[in-house]
Amino acid sequence: MKKVYRSIAYSFLLLVLPLISGCWDSKEVEDLAITTLIAWDRITENDVDQWQVSARILDMSGKKDGEQSGQKGSASEILIKGTGLTVQEAFNDFTKRLPAMIFYQHNSALLIGERAAREDLSIIAENFTRFPGSRPRTSLLVTEGEAYQALQAKPELASTLSKEIKKLTEKTAQQIGISYGVTLIEFTKWIMRPDRDTVLSKIILNEKKEGEETVPESIILEGLGVTRKNKLVGWLNQEETLGYLLIAHKTSNSLIPISAMKDKTIFSYYLTGFNSSIKSKLVEGKPTFTIKIKAEGAIHENNGLSLDPEDLPALEEAVGKRLQEIALKTIAKAKEYDSDFLGLNVKLHRYHPSAWQEIASDWRERFQEADIEVEVEARIRNTGTTSKKLDIPQ
């Protein structure tokens, strides 16, 4: 009897044998081509509109390339591109050159070329959300011209370009107020709303200036791309981007210098935090928005201005005027592009649903006529490590 049991057990073990050779989805790190940055472009090749996909892929071969200069540290990325009628075909086009399968889970950003963004962003948002390998926190960036160009840049301080872009989008951009890091989920959330338009972080190429000791081409995250419905329609420059941040976001951790003028002396206000509250109402069929911005900051660069406690209110007023000017410029731009990327109508929709129902069908036309007021309350919280002024005899 015991023998029978034993033989049954052994035969069962034999049956299990084919299963232990490995599971279907086991992936070895050596067999993966880990993409870190992906760029999607639309191009026309032989009169056929095609997708061009380029990707930065982590080079893990470990070979030291002596000739390639400018490479620091051990990590490096290769850049390849492929074309195809669909995005997946384009991916396949370069995968055939690789001795490994593409692995998307570490992708940190998706760069969208200007043409692709101007044609249709909803497709990109949809495909990228549907795709199981994409992560919701991937940054979405848009470039002027081809996105492939931006991938050719070299990192300046980080070890790889992907790390550089990640740090820029997550931290630097908001902190110094030159752009805003838009993530995939945020963008999809915005583009799906019936009452607003969106922005995308904009990335531009920076050429080395004469005498600088750095890589010849690097990237800057500066400004934003503005969308209307599902298309890219224009750009915001640095100042307008700051206006967008002031109106639509809040932070307590920024380091943004604002130059303002008092008695013909330019001084610098260090904006360290701001938040805004938007009040909306519908007055006789006309949307009216009152935006109150509260700014906090310090003055470290007074350029000879006296910083007596009595002087501060005047300085605060000057700063407030300047910030108001910046915000109004952004609003003018929003009306120019006929795009509510500031999300003002969202407020109306949320807090006055019945008023929104009234204008929902033609809110874009109504937004053109909307009254938008901006009030700024700027506060100077400290004046650095010196009291009013250094007494230097003139």
Place this chain on the structure above:
Amino acid sequence: MNILVIREYTDFLKITLMPNTPIWVLNLSIILVGSYGAFLGIEVLARSGQFVLPLFLLSLIALLGISIPEINLEELLPLLEGGLGPILQASITPASWFGESIILVLLLPLINKPAEIKRKGSLALFCVTGLLCVDTFITIAVLGPDLPGNLLFPYWKLARYLELGRAFVRVETLLVVLWITGIVLKVSIIHYITCLTTAQVFGLKSYQKVVLYESLILAGASTFFFTSTSQLNEILGKVWPPFAFIFELILPFFILSVAIVRKKRERNTP
């Protein structure tokens, strides 16, 4: 119903984690474990429930904790934009899934402290409803009102989105592991109940022999009945609810009324 549950689980795993693994392997693995649980009986299932529950609660609380900085209460506005109608209409399908808990009634004869079941049972139902509400609340407050409606697995997407600093990222796989333990328990309980009732209906002495046959049915049906995920969704969303309400509302209600009438008559006769 068990077939649907198993297939839901398999499709989820196939899409999110293991795209290359054949469906029958995934099905078979969960059916093997589930059948083993059903074979061992109710005590084992109850004990494993005791073990799994804290893990589940922990994961939910942890997820709630990490999502706090991401929660934007404004996303919930405007409340009841289209009135109560759309909400009630949309809740029919989830209600039919939640109504699955009616099968636990079949376990009533096995309870050793029948006096406590009224209080504890309603407490359990109340807690589950609460957890579901919290879960929906977080999803909408983080992902916004429009997106989750179009996602197949909103909660998974949420877990993918959330991260805490640099160290605590990619928690979704951990969540899936916990979730699988829950599903295994669900499968084995339903399996156990089906086998038990089948045995009772046919007057068999032991239900344990039935387990084998029903496992075979499960394996076959969950592998071959469905052709795609969209078909499964169609079945879950449109075919299942009317079917479910017969079993979840009408039938229990009918039995209850029969019981009440009989009791009254019994009282009247003597």
